[in-house]
Amino acid sequence: MTAVVENPAPSAVPAARECSPEAPAVLGTGVPVPLAAGGTVDYANFDYAASAPCLEAVRDALDEALPLYASVHRGAGHLSQVSTAAYERARRTVAEYTGVGAGDAVVFVRGTTDALNLLARCVPDGCTVVVFAAEHHASLLPWEHRGSRAGRVVRLPLPETPGEAVRAAREALRAAPEGPRLLCVTAASNVTGEIWPVRELAEAAHAEGARIAVDAAQYVPHRRFDLKATGADYVAYSGHKLYAPFGAGVLAGRSDWLRAAAPYLAGGGATGNVTDHDVRWNDLPARHEAGSPNVLGAVALAAACEALREADQERLHAREEALLRRLRAGLAAIPGVHDLCLWDGRHPRVGIVSFVVDGVPAGLLAAALSAEHGIGVRDGLFCAHPLTRHLLPEGHDQAVRASLGLGTTEEHVDRLVAAVARLAEHGPELEYRDDEGRLVPVTPANA
Numbered sequence: 001m002t003a004v005v006e007n008p009a010p011s012a013v014p015a016a017r018e019c020s021p022e023a024p025a026v027l028g029t030g031v032p033v034p035l036a037a038g039g040t041v042d043y044a045n046f047d048y049a050a051s052a053p054c055l056e057a058v059r060d061a062l063d064e065a066l067p068l069y070a071s072v073h074r075g076a077g078h079l080s081q082v083s084t085a086a087y088e089r090a091r092r093t094v095a096e097y098t099g100v101g102a103g104d105a106v107v108f109v110r111g112t113t114d115a116l117n118l119l120a121r122c123v124p125d126g127c128t129v130v131v132f133a134a135e136h137h138a139s140l141l142p143w144e145h146r147g148s149r150a151g152r153v154v155r156l157p158l159p160e161t162p163g164e165a166v167r168a169a170r171e172a173l174r175a176a177p178e179g180p181r182l183l184c185v186t187a188a189s190n191v192t193g194e195i196w197p198v199r200e201l202a203e204a205a206h207a208e209g210a211r212i213a214v215d216a217a218q219y220v221p222h223r224r225f226d227l228k229a230t231g232a233d234y235v236a237y238s239g240h241k242l243y244a245p246f247g248a249g250v251l252a253g254r255s256d257w258l259r260a261a262a263p264y265l266a267g268g269g270a271t272g273n274v275t276d277h278d279v280r281w282n283d284l285p286a287r288h289e290a291g292s293p294n295v296l297g298a299v300a301l302a303a304a305c306e307a308l309r310e311a312d313q314e315r316l317h318a319r320e321e322a323l324l325r326r327l328r329a330g331l332a333a334i335p336g337v338h339d340l341c342l343w344d345g346r347h348p349r350v351g352i353v354s355f356v357v358d359g360v361p362a363g364l365l366a367a368a369l370s371a372e373h374g375i376g377v378r379d380g381l382f383c384a385h386p387l388t389r390h391l392l393p394e395g396h397d398q399a400v401r402a403s404l405g406l407g408t409t410e411e412h413v414d415r416l417v418a419a420v421a422r423l424a425e426h427g428p429e430l431e432y433r434d435d436e437g438r439l440v441p442v443t444p445a446n447a
Helices: 056-068 078-098 112-120 162-175 198-207 256-260 295-310 313-332 362-373 385-391 410-426
Strands: 032-034 040-042 105-109 127-132 150-156 181-186 211-215 234-238 249-253 271-274 279-281 337-339 352-357 378-380 399-403 432-435 438-441
Touching (some): 056 078, 056 295, 078 249, 105 256, 105 295, 112 211, 112 234, 112 249, 127 162, 162 198, 181 198, 313 410, 352 410, 362 410
Parallel strands (some): 127 181, 211 234
Antiparallel strands (some): 271 279, 337 352, 352 399, 432 438
């Protein structure tokens, strides 16, 4: 078990080491941030699960694309043709990275939430949708929102084991009324990082004549997701979590439901012909990409997929696993720290750890980590309120989440562990006040 080290004085905190050479380089490594007590320290980013920084390869791709940017699909000029080619080339790259089969669709959207709301409007009328209470709100709520064509929505309780998740899903789909059925699950929890048994869930869904949609937003930054390999029918994920923070995401998968549904948005691009009395809508993917497409977002997303595809996945995985073990062991050695897990603590997970510290509210802990130690974490219920509330120990109403990424170093992990140990034992060094719902340190400037 890794020993907890003393937290150095702010002026003595070493600069974060560069990312390991096998990891694609990210922007923002080593950015100095101010400390409330004075001085600066290199930022330790543990909020990758919310939004990941930009890959250098993504920036380079945008630098190349920006001078050539023009309207897409509807322009006769040379730059319009170049931009159209770049947009469709990005679609092919994303399709290859995601294991999309022949005849399947790749629709560019704003992100995972947008993708699953689109799918909710494309399921056949009356479709039974089965979800678990463990889902992020993006995959938990769209099926019951206005505009959804889903009929009955079955929300399953939190399963005690991965095997129980498979059994519960199969039983719920078997008990559903005749007609179309869809199981929607996460690939990796945004609260605990635990990896769900997607392949087994897909087999169970297909055995009952149902389809499965996967929210892979938290999975794809850490592992490659392959539709064909998993057997999933649909997958959704976001560029801003995949080191391409430029407003694009993707819904990929079977095309028949998407083709049969009315356009997600009505407008230019989705229309084939408009008369005084009728509208003929385009086929996929334009059918669900009304308006001026986010060309640069698509280019960025494709560049991130390409950079990660070319990286040594085994080495990236091993590197993250080592950092994750270091973090969890360090936190486990601190009295009063509780690591949130749905299943056995040894269950495979991506680089996400949510925890609480007895005697230190999550919001105060996060504020002190930032102001006193230059560490960025997330606090709250993480847009997965039912799951997080279920996992919280008595006496806690929110948690802190530390998420790892390509720019995380051993020094970052050791600094976080040391800071949490100090805060757990002594509490914050500064006083904090509420500033529109966010705690900030009391300094002479804002006292």
